[in-house]
Amino acid sequence: MALASTATAPRGGDHETPGPGPSPEPTAPGRLLALLRRLLSFQGLLVGGAVVIVGYLALVPLGYLVHDTFLNSTGTGVSLGAFSRAYGGNSQAGSMMLNSLGFALGSAALALVLGTVLAYVQVRTDTPFKGLFFAASLVPLIVPGILYATSWIFLGDPSSGVINTLVFKPLFGTAPVNIFSVWGMIWVQGLHLAPVTFLLMVAAFRAMDPSLEESAAMSGARRSTVLRRITVPLLRPAMISASLLMFVQSLESFEVPGLLGLQNGIYVFTSRIYFVLRAYPIDYGAAGALAIGLLLIAAAGVLLSGWLQRSSRNFQTVTGKAFRPRPVDLGRARPWVGAGVIVYFLVTVVLPVAVLVYASLLKYYAAPSRKTLGSMSLENYSEVLHMPLAFTALKNSLIVGVGAATAVMLLTSVVSWVVLRTKAPGRRVLDLVAFTPIVIPGLVLGLALSFVYLRMPLPIYGTLLILLVSYCTRYLPYGMRYSSSAMAQMSPELEESAAVSGASWFQTFRRVLLPLMSSGILAGWVYILVVSFRELSSTILLYSPGKEVLSVLIWEQFENGQFTTLAALGVCMVLILVLLVSIAYRLGARFGLQGDSSN
Amino acid sequence: MRTRNLTFSVSGLLAATLVAGCGGGVPGSSNSDAGEVYGRLKGLARTEQRARAEELAGEEGKTLSLYTSMTADIATPTAEAFEKKYGIRVSVFRGNSETVLQRTLQEQEAGRPGADVVETNFAEMVILAGKGHLADYNGSGLDKVEAAGKFDHWTATRFNVFQPAWNTTKIKPGDEPTSWEDLALPKYRGKITVEVSDSDWFENVTKYWLEHGKSQAEVDSLWKAIAANSKVAKGHTTMMQFLTAGQTSMEAMNYTYITSRAAEDGAPVTHLPASGVSTIPAFARPNGVGMIKGAQHPAAAWLFCDWLLTDGQKTLVDLGLTPSTKVPGDNSVAGLTLVPFDVEGLSKDDSVWDKKYDALLRGADTVGR
Numbered sequence: 001m002a003l004a005s006t007a008t009a010p011r012g013g014d015h016e017t018p019g020p021g022p023s024p025e026p027t028a029p030g031r032l033l034a035l036l037r038r039l040l041s042f043q044g045l046l047v048g049g050a051v052v053i054v055g056y057l058a059l060v061p062l063g064y065l066v067h068d069t070f071l072n073s074t075g076t077g078v079s080l081g082a083f084s085r086a087y088g089g090n091s092q093a094g095s096m097m098l099n100s101l102g103f104a105l106g107s108a109a110l111a112l113v114l115g116t117v118l119a120y121v122q123v124r125t126d127t128p129f130k131g132l133f134f135a136a137s138l139v140p141l142i143v144p145g146i147l148y149a150t151s152w153i154f155l156g157d158p159s160s161g162v163i164n165t166l167v168f169k170p171l172f173g174t175a176p177v178n179i180f181s182v183w184g185m186i187w188v189q190g191l192h193l194a195p196v197t198f199l200l201m202v203a204a205f206r207a208m209d210p211s212l213e214e215s216a217a218m219s220g221a222r223r224s225t226v227l228r229r230i231t232v233p234l235l236r237p238a239m240i241s242a243s244l245l246m247f248v249q250s251l252e253s254f255e256v257p258g259l260l261g262l263q264n265g266i267y268v269f270t271s272r273i274y275f276v277l278r279a280y281p282i283d284y285g286a287a288g289a290l291a292i293g294l295l296l297i298a299a300a301g302v303l304l305s306g307w308l309q310r311s312s313r314n315f316q317t318v319t320g321k322a323f324r325p326r327p328v329d330l331g332r333a334r335p336w337v338g339a340g341v342i343v344y345f346l347v348t349v350v351l352p353v354a355v356l357v358y359a360s361l362l363k364y365y366a367a368p369s370r371k372t373l374g375s376m377s378l379e380n381y382s383e384v385l386h387m388p389l390a391f392t393a394l395k396n397s398l399i400v401g402v403g404a405a406t407a408v409m410l411l412t413s414v415v416s417w418v419v420l421r422t423k424a425p426g427r428r429v430l431d432l433v434a435f436t437p438i439v440i441p442g443l444v445l446g447l448a449l450s451f452v453y454l455r456m457p458l459p460i461y462g463t464l465l466i467l468l469v470s471y472c473t474r475y476l477p478y479g480m481r482y483s484s485s486a487m488a489q490m491s492p493e494l495e496e497s498a499a500v501s502g503a504s505w506f507q508t509f510r511r512v513l514l515p516l517m518s519s520g521i522l523a524g525w526v527y528i529l530v531v532s533f534r535e536l537s538s539t540i541l542l543y544s545p546g547k548e549v550l551s552v553l554i555w556e557q558f559e560n561g562q563f564t565t566l567a568a569l570g571v572c573m574v575l576i577l578v579l580l581v582s583i584a585y586r587l588g589a590r591f592g593l594q595g596d597s598s599n
Numbered sequence: 600m601r602t603r604n605l606t607f608s609v610s611g612l613l614a615a616t617l618v619a620g621c622g623g624g625v626p627g628s629s630n631s632d633a634g635e636v637y638g639r640l641k642g643l644a645r646t647e648q649r650a651r652a653e654e655l656a657g658e659e660g661k662t663l664s665l666y667t668s669m670t671a672d673i674a675t676p677t678a679e680a681f682e683k684k685y686g687i688r689v690s691v692f693r694g695n696s697e698t699v700l701q702r703t704l705q706e707q708e709a710g711r712p713g714a715d716v717v718e719t720n721f722a723e724m725v726i727l728a729g730k731g732h733l734a735d736y737n738g739s740g741l742d743k744v745e746a747a748g749k750f751d752h753w754t755a756t757r758f759n760v761f762q763p764a765w766n767t768t769k770i771k772p773g774d775e776p777t778s779w780e781d782l783a784l785p786k787y788r789g790k791i792t793v794e795v796s797d798s799d800w801f802e803n804v805t806k807y808w809l810e811h812g813k814s815q816a817e818v819d820s821l822w823k824a825i826a827a828n829s830k831v832a833k834g835h836t837t838m839m840q841f842l843t844a845g846q847t848s849m850e851a852m853n854y855t856y857i858t859s860r861a862a863e864d865g866a867p868v869t870h871l872p873a874s875g876v877s878t879i880p881a882f883a884r885p886n887g888v889g890m891i892k893g894a895q896h897p898a899a900a901w902l903f904c905d906w907l908l909t910d911g912q913k914t915l916v917d918l919g920l921t922p923s924t925k926v927p928g929d930n931s932v933a934g935l936t937l938v939p940f941d942v943e944g945l946s947k948d949d950s951v952w953d954k955k956y957d958a959l960l961r962g963a964d965t966v967g968r
Contacts, residue, residue, distance in 0.1 A: 092961060150837075153846065160846055180830075262795060262831040265961060275957050278697065278796050283950070364866045365844040447701060454709035462713065540698050544713075545664070545690035556671040556693060561836040561857060 043505040050414035051430060057473045058433045061440045064448035069288030082285030086276070087293070092267070097293075099261075100251055100268040103185055108246035110190030115197025115242065116235075118344065121337060122198075123205035126327045128338040132345045135578065137198045139349045140191055141530045142577045143356070144554055145255035147570045150563070151352040152179055152188045153259065154359075160367065162355075180263040189256045191348050193249060196478075197242040199523040200485060204238035206519045207489045237488040240305045241481040248298045248438050248477075269294055273441050287441065294439040302435050306428065353574065360568035380568035389548050394576070397533050397550040400464055404471035405528035409521050411472075412479035413514065416487045421495075431480070438477040442537020445470060450542060462544045470538045475528045482527070486520025487513075526581050533577065629710045629893035636897040637734045637890065645739045649905060653685065655898030661687045663899040666703055666714040668696040668723075668886075673918050680914045681906055687899050696720040700727065703891070707732045710893070715900035718756060718888045718907070722799070725946050728752040733889035736901065740908030743924035747939065753889035755923040756907050757915050760935060761800050761882040762870040764839070764858040769848035772873040779804050779879060782851050783824035790848040791829040792838055798956035799945055800852045803882045806941050822959055825851065831960050842868050855881075856919050856931065863919075871934050881935040885923065885942075 069082050087093040122133045140148065155163050156179030164175035178184060212234065216226045232239075254270040261268060269290055276287045330337055359365050361376040384390060412434070418424055419431045437445070449470055453461040460466050490513065498508040514521070536551045543552050550573065557566040636655060640648055656663075663681075667674050671693055678689040692714070694702065700723040706713045707730070717727060727733055733752040741754060748755030763776050769790070776782055782791060801822075808818045829851060832838045839857050841847045843866035858870045871877050888907050890900040907915075912922040921931040945952070 146837075150840070153841070154844070157846055258833045259837070262833055265831065267961065275795075275953075278953065364861065364864050365840060366866075367845065443701075447705065450702070450705045451709070454705060454711050461711075540694050541702055543692075545692050552693075558834075559670045559695070559836055560672045561670075561839055561860065562672075563840045 046506065047414055047418060050411050051418060054411055054415050054434050054476065055430070057469070057476055058436050060452055061445045061448040061473060062433075062436050064451060065288045065291055065440060065444055068284040069292055071285075082283070082289040085283060086272070086286040086289035091272070096267050096269065096272060099182070099266055101297075102182060103189070103257065103261075103266075103268055104247050104250035106182070106186035107189035107193060107250040108243050110186055111193035111197050111246045112239065112243050114190065114194040114344075115199075116201050116239065118194070118198050119201035119205055120231075121341065123202055124210070124328050125330050125337065127330060127334065127341060129341045129345075132341055132349075133198075134582070135349050136345050137195045137202075138526075138530065138578060138581055139353060139574055141195045141527070142533070142574050143352060143570055144534045144551075144573075145192065145253070146259070146558065147356060147566065148192055148352055149188055149256050149259040151355040152184075154355050154365070155179070155351060156184060162367070165367075180260055182261075182266060185256050185260045185266070188260065189250050189253065192256070193246050194348070196245060196249075196527060199527055200238050200242045200245075200482060200520075201235070203482070203486060203520040203523045204235050204489065207486065207516070208234055236308065238485040240308050241485040244301045244305045245478065245481050247301060248294075248435075251294055251297065252439055252441075270441075277441065277443055284444070287444065291439055291441055291444065295436060298435065298439050299432060302432050306431065353571070356567045356570050356574075359564050360571050362564050365563055380565045381572075383565050384568050384572055387553065389553060392546075393548045393550045393553045396464060396467075396547060398580075400467045400471060400549060401529045401532040403468050404475060404532050405525045407468070407472050408475050408479035408528055409483065409525045412476065412483040412524070413487070413517060413521060414509075416480060416484035417509070417513070420484060420487050421492065431484075434480045435477045437473045440473075442474070442535075443541065445473060446538035446541035449473075449538070464547055466542050467539060467547075467549065470542055471528075471532045471535060474535060474538065475532065478527060478531075479524050482520050482524025483517065486517040489520075490516055522584065526584060529584075530577055530581070533573065629712055630895050630897070631893070633892065633894050633897040634734070637892075637901070640898070640901050641735065641737050648738050649902070652898045652901045652905070656685065656687055656896065656902055659896045659898055661685075661899070663687050663689045663896050663903055664692070664713060664715045664894075665689055665718065665903065666692045666694075666699050666716075667718040668694060668699050668720060669718065673915075673920065676918060677907075677911065677914055681903060681911065684906060684910065685902055687902065689903075696723045699723060703727060703732065704730070707891075707893075712891050712893050712895070714891050715894040715896045716888060716890055716903045719886060720759075721885050721887065721940075721942070722945060724750070724753045724887045724889060727889060732892055734892050734894075734897070736890055736904045738901070738905045738908075740905045743912075744908060745923075747942075748885060748887075748923045750885075750887065750942075753887045754904070754908060755885035755887045756911075757886050757923055758883035758921040759886065760855040760921055760932065760937075761803070761852050761884065762855050762858070762877060762879060762935065763849060763851055764842060764853040764855075764868055764870045765849040766842050766845055766847070767867045767869055768845060775872045776849075777872070777878050779807075780821060782828065783821045784828075787828045787849065789828065789830070791825070791851050792832045792841070792847045792849070793825075793829045793851045793960065794835055794838060794853075795831050795833045795960065796953075797852055798952045799884060800882070801956045801959070802944055802952040803941050806944055807880055807882075807938065826959050826962065839868070842866075855935070856921065859931070860919055876934045878936055880938040881932070882940045883921065883932075883937055884940050887923075 070078050070080070118133065118136070121127050122130060143151075153161070155161050156177045158164060158175055158178040158180070161175075161177060161179065163177050168175055168177065179188070208231075213226050213230050216230050217223070221229070251268075252270060254274060257266065257268045257271050258274065260266075262271065273287050273290045276283050276290065358368070360380050361378070362372060363375065363377075363379070366372045415430065415434060419427045440448075449466060450461060453466055453469075460469065494512050494516070495508050498512045499505075503511070533549075534551055534554075536555055539549060539551055540555060543549060554566060554569060557569060640652055640655075643651055665674075665678065669677065674691050674693055678691050681687065682689055692699070692702070696719045699717065699719045703712075703714055703717055704727075717724070717733075724733075728751055735752055736754060741749065744754055763782065765775060774786070776784075776787075781787075805818055805822070808821070809815065813821075830847075832841070832847075835853050835857055838847070838850050839853060839861050842850055842853075843861050843864075845867075853870070855870050858868055861868050888904050890897065890904055894900050908924065912924050912926050913928075915922050916926045916929045916931070919931065922929055
């Protein structure tokens with residue numbers, strides 16, 4: 001496959017070492033000095049600092065987990081007892097693992113297909129209703145999982161769900177939709193995750209030179225052949241990253257299995273971890289053993305994705321040549337694609353949000369009837385506005401969310417450079433280590449952080465900083481995937497020409513790489529900002545009175561049993577975040593443009 | 600150039616907001632004077648204690664840190680009522696009972712207590728007391744608390760009462776359960792929801808049945824039938840949401856205050872049959888309060904304990920909870936047949952019942968019966 005035609009660098013990026021430009025080959029003592037000087041250079045400090053921070057963030061909770069898992073109860077020796085408690089006896093580990101894998105694979109596949117198709121249609125075609133994609137890519141991410149799953153229960157319950165009672169019963173006389181099944185779980189989780197794939201794939205499509213497709217088309221390849229042999233292979237890094245993320249995130253998510261799976265006894269890893277962490281005395285060993293099971297599966301995923309991306313030069317489509325992605329003319333298919341977009345928008349955005357809006361107007365949730373429609377009011381919204389903490393919490397969520405998103409994306413863009421562009425020893429390990437936080441249960445992360453920072457004289461525990469540390473740790477793996485899939489698309493010849501023109505490493509990084517990666521980085525930034533608004537499992541242990549964030553408020557409303565107030569809060573969150581993200585995109589677009597022109 | 604300026608100004612702004620937004624609220628190291636304050640108050644005559652505690656609380660700076668698993672709609676008015684009475688500012692950390700326990704343990708073990716006083720569920724209070732983190736309260740607030748509400752180093756403040764709950768449009772009058780055994784009836788097949796972490800309910804009902812003449816085999820087959828009738832859900836408030844919406848018909852167990860609160864909002868749910876009198880044994884699980892050793896504000900902690908067991912009881916009643924003392928106007932247990940909660944069986948430091956309940960719900964064979 002002649003895909004690498006544009007990436008004809010004089011020497012492959014893989015052979016580059018993290019050195020600041022050309023330096024003469026010195027003798028042995030001189031070499032040592034040069035190494036020292038190199039390490040102490042600005043680049044060395046920056047890169048070294050980023051690597052150390054990422055390593056530190058990831059290793060603290062991992063160390064805590066491993067310590068609790070392998071140390072026996074007396075704390076004196078190493079034991080594997082935790083594993084037999086977690087997987088042995090009557091734990092039904094086999095069916096649990098099968099359920100977990102089936103659920104995760106199914107959700108990942110659904111999210112991948114949906115997200116990729118949508119991204120393609122959005123970036124590369126002249127489809128109508130492009131504006132809707134923005135909402136479709138964000139709203140399912142913003143709505144807290146517990147509300148999203150609850151909305152789907154009201155929609156898809158086998159006996160009383162609206163879809164069955166209003167659509168299938170009258171039309172076909174059956175009620176085939178059952179949300180409380182593995183398929184229902186995959187459906188809800190897949191829809192909830194599709195935006196993540198969408199964000200990643202949009203960035204990838206934007207960075208892809210369509211001239212390759214055009215030359216294939218010119219040489220007489222049919223559209224399907226172009227798609228199969230050019231487009232899809234070119235997107236491999238992003239697709240692999242997306243699948244890996246979706247897969248592992250489904251493995252470690254609890255909201256959908258908790259709300260939908262338990263009903264019919266469908267247990268997964270996380271529901272087991274929940275049980276173990278619920279019982280007292282908490283068997284941290286067994287919880288750790290389960291988490292390590294997850295970790296092994298995730299590590300296999302990381303290694304597999306690394307292996308699949310081994311010939312990275314094949315995907316580098318951002319090169320020295322200018323290109324302008326041109327939309328594909330859909331022709332007669334245009335109305336059909338447009339209709340598809342509308343249907344997707346209806347199913348993922350309008351339906352669940354409509355349930356939320358409907359619920360937010362009621363005093364308690366009941367199926368639509370004349371009586372309930374008559375009793376609607378805006379009372380819940382006035383309650384939200386009068387919550388004493390609402391504005392503090394919004395402010396704190398913004399500070400921590402923006403801080404975490406920015407920090408993670410800056411760190412991971414440097415670290416992904418180390419992983420992909422250098423031959424530094426241990427770079428694969430670094431990639432793997434940066435991925436581990438994804439499987440650490442939130443409660444364990446919270447415990448690990450409070451353990452460390454309670455014993456540190458720095459003013460971190462009891463402040464917003466500890467939430468910042470926690471969010472940076474939790475979203476590190478996501479940032480890594482977004483950054484490295486953006487980095488993988490870029491040809492090293494760009495860096496080389498910058499270096500030849502006399503730019504320092506930092507100048508190259510800041511003025512060539514970052515602007516070109518900006519659409520991937522922005523996508524990651526948006527993702528982290530949005531999901532950090534919902535993070536609860538570690539937040540609930542680490543927040544301090546007076547320093548509440550929005551997710552704590554949501555949890556409180558939930559605990560109060562105020563589903564309808566919570567729905568109102570959810571609707572407000574959707575509005576605020578959509579506004580915020582559209583501002584970010586505006587700014588990002590301007591930033592990217594400036595970056596391009598300043599080259 | 601403009602890019603650089605933008606980068607620097609953005610990062611400067613970020614750093615500034617972080618520094619501005621993050622200060623304050625750091626728990627200091629353990630207060631070595633706390634033990635002395637507690638001791639001094641304990642040694643005083645009961646009539647002098649309250650005034651002295653108020654005086655000392657003033658010296659401490661009139662603040663209090665409360666960790667509680669009360670829901671926000673209870674905790675906030677409770678804290679406000681206390682503030683109003685003594686002018687002491689209360690900062691409240693809310694979490695579910697496990698979180699309150701974990702956080703308190705972490706802080707105690709690091710020697711940096713963040714809480715002055717803890718109010719949470721029975722099981723978590725037992726653990727905190729067992730680990731020696733609680734100081735004794737001996738004030739006059741104890742007088743009205745019954746013997747069953749007094750524990751080593753902590754005192755019951757309110758009760759969560761276990762009863763089934765149902766949607767009155769789905770379960771018609773005459774069809775309601777009249778005993779825990781009824782939950783096993785075939786007519787309820789597919790209609791019952793059980794909560795995934797209610798092992799203390801499971802333990803109490805099992806014990807009650809065994810003590811009232813049932814054999815282990817009978818008890819086992821009852822539970823099997825109940826499990827076969829049931830679907831599993833997570834979270835008592837979530838379950839209530841689905842019950843009020845008519846999504847589910849009946850809950851094997853929910854706390855009566857949750858059911859009552861939903862009913863007050865007009866939802867068609869209840870835990871009492873049409874007659875208004877339930878014959879189902881109602882287990883009342885205590886929630887309690889305790890003062891933290893090494894607290895920053897020990898006198899304020901003492902005052903809060905004292906207040907919650909006296910004037911505060913009325914506040915709890917007004918909020919629809921079941922108080923641990925007799926309070927005029929309290930009808931939260933009207934129509935219920937109260938039976939003792941098995942304190943002893945659930946105070947043991949093991950998770951046998953959690954495991955058994957978990958296995959029952961999964962349909963797995965139970966080990967170590």
